[in-house]
Amino acid sequence: MSKNSSYFEQVFEVTRLIPYGRVTNYGAIANYLSLGSARMVGWALNKCNWNQDDPVPAHRVVNRKGELSARGRFPTPTMMQELLESEGVEVVDDKVKDFKTLLWNPSEELL
DNA sequence: TCTTTGACGTACA
DNA sequence: GTGTACGCCAAAG
Known part of the structure; x- marks a missing residue:
């Protein structure tokens, strides 16, 4: 967050904080950034x-x-899934497997 | 200035 | 589980 105030700048920073092999959802980020x-x-x-x-x-x-x-x-429809699988996130039918387990909540885990 | 749209989420029937 | 409705706020036309 630092000094930027724009919506997308804040979203970018939080998104960069997502740990490797974890995922999050839009609501969590929106809630964290209010x-x-x-x-x-x-x-x-x-x-x-x-x-x-x-x-x-x-x-x-x-x-x-x-x-x-x-x-x-994304540039290519398969790129997102490839990137996730590359990080060890299993993707089945365009959905994250064990999403509930891999879900990263900034408000709770970021502290 | 008004209307439409959007990588969403929640509530309800 | 599925379909509909609404909220949310900013950008683009």
Whole structure:
């Protein structure tokens, strides 16, 4: 968070804090940043692809069901799943396996 | 300025 | 479990 105040800047920072091999959902980030809506998180992350200078592990952010709803926003639809599997996250049918276990809640685990 | 849209979430029938 | 409705707030047209 540092000194940036923009919605997407804050979302970027929290997203970068997601531990390796873990995932989170939009609601958790929205709640942690008090953005008021998970849509703002998605809207902000939509620009993460443009910002290549500051890599954001947006592939670790999924919806509440653990589905890879963002795969369509990546350069290639399979890229998101490949990245997750590359980190040891099992993906089945475009959904994160054991999502509940891998879920990373910033408000609780970040402290 | 108003309307539509969006990587979502919750509530309810 | 499924479908519909609404909230949420900012950007783009």
